[in-house]
Amino acid sequence: MSKYSRKLQKLFDTSVEQETAVLVSIVRQQQSEQETEEHLDELAFLTETLGAKTVYRFTQKMEKPDIRTFVGSGKLEEIQAYIKHFEVDMVIFDDDLSPSQMRNLENELKVKIYDRSLLILDIFLKRAQTAQAKTQVELARFQYLLPRLTRMWTHLERQRGGTSTRGGAGEKEIETDKRNIRNRITLLKQKLREIEKQGETQRKGRKGIVRVAVVGYTNVGKSTLMNLITKTDILAENKLFATVDSTVRKVVLDTIPFLLSDTVGFIRKLPTHLIEAFKSTLDEIREADLLVHVVDISHPHFEDHIAVVTQTLNEIKAGDKPVLLVFNKTDLVETMPSEEESMNMSEHELEEANYVDFAALAESYGKKTGIPPVFMAAGNGTNVEEFREALITEVKKQHRKIYPHYLDDQTFSIN
Known part of the structure; x- marks a missing residue:
């Protein structure tokens, strides 16, 4: 043609x-x-x-x-x-x-x-x-x-x-256009101040309850994880920035209530001036008591993604919060073979296979965060119970800081 x-x-x-x-x-x-x-x-x-x-x-x-x-x-x-x-x-x-x-x-x-x-x-x-x-x-x-x-x-x-x-x-x-845009910017700033005042009032009403924020690189499965825990239907797509708005849900696990919020995914080369574009989400992170950092372990550069998220958390003054690291999408990778198994495999097979050493990762990142990481696949429900147990353990620690005597009658101790 x-x-x-x-x-x-x-x-x-x-x-x-x-x-x-x-x-x-x-x-x-x-x-x-x-x-x-x-x-x-x-x-x-x-x-x-x-x-x-x-x-x-x-x-x-x-x-x-x-x-x-x-x-x-x-x-x-x-x-x-x-x-x-x-x-x-x-x-x-x-x-x-x-x-x-x-x-x-x-x-x-x-x-x-x-x-x-x-x-x-x-x-x-x-x-x-x-x-x-x-x-x-x-x-x-x-x-x-x-x-x-x-x-x-x-x-x-x-x-x-x-x-x-x-x-x-x-x-x-x-x-x-420039004149119209300047006028529009003035109006938007005024509107935003009014909305943020309402948001501050809402957040003040959340005092006295543990707040957990789900963070991570974009498209790692945060919304899918939220749906599993909250049993709701938050949008979860295989697209970058499927979630822009922060979503907050009240959850009760093992008699302990807490607020769980989904947040916008971070990304490489996210310019500083864009951070204000999702300030409401970042407020949820800054004010959280615990962060659940979700990682797509099947991505070949997942450790770089962890570094990007960690750096961004430091930039928004949230790098000192306790972090439960969740390695998601384990169904898309294979565990490291034993020495005996690897001896029977060719070099090509070893190079082509998407092997991940879970034990080494658990030891390495457990030392960095002070909390043992969890390995799961939110998409098909693998190890969901292990994640729930790890989450409630960390929520209880934060709950006890708010209500020191709440768990005195239970066999729970803080390490």
Whole structure:
């Protein structure tokens, strides 16, 4: 089919067509090929979560981005030729772009440009359900977009009924938009202050009960775990940021009541200015008595994910809380074979198998957190009872701090 025929077909096609995207990443000197692929896989998953389809990936080895267009001129021409030939709708960068870089790229490429922050903000906006989450994300998005408005005007036109508009808006309309956005930011801040006052009042009413927050890297199974414990139906999807709003449920285990909250997943390269976009969730973490850190043990870089979550917890002043580490999705990995079994296996079989040394992990992370970790598979219910027992043991410790004499008649001691 010729290019003219494709355009003609698009003109008369009334069905909603999935937008296409190419991904762009800079490879630093110390970055391995495997690490680059992992980062791009995650970016592709984010793109899919937004609703677009990744059709190609571009990488360029550079120590620091080009100040004008992020990538070098040769790579920019390569990207330009590809998106023009295949009529790609958007280009997504795995790092944040400066306002001038975004303007220059939109002027050069004539399609929508996303950087990592804007991509995550748009996913947050799509996923937010509560008034507070919607207000927070909308405010963060407008604050991020204000210095990045260009004649392409693409990201605002999403709010005007369509994601595929390519037309320019003109300088006058940009200035009008900037004025409207500033007014909208003022109104959103005012609305947020009112909502946060209500939230503070609600949280004050929770004093006297243990609060547990479920944390972890995005898409590790936190909501599935919540559903198991609370016997409710919280949204659990195989998508990044399936949960943006914080969900709080009252649970009673072994006669001890406590509040269990699901929280938004953390992610690599989450910029500091985005943290405010889910402040309500972070308040649940900051004010929790116990954190349940869920880890997808089947992911090849799960230890890097643990490090990202730990670092983020430290950044939001929640790194000193007791942590129950839960290694989830154990059904997708295999335990280490015995010496005798491994002797009968070829080197290729040992390399290909997704083996995990549970004993070594239990010893290592048990020492770090001071609490023995739990290994389970929330998806099929494996070791759920072991998790419940570990959870109630830690909840009882926190409950006793609030009510020192509550458990005196029971055979329970604090180590």
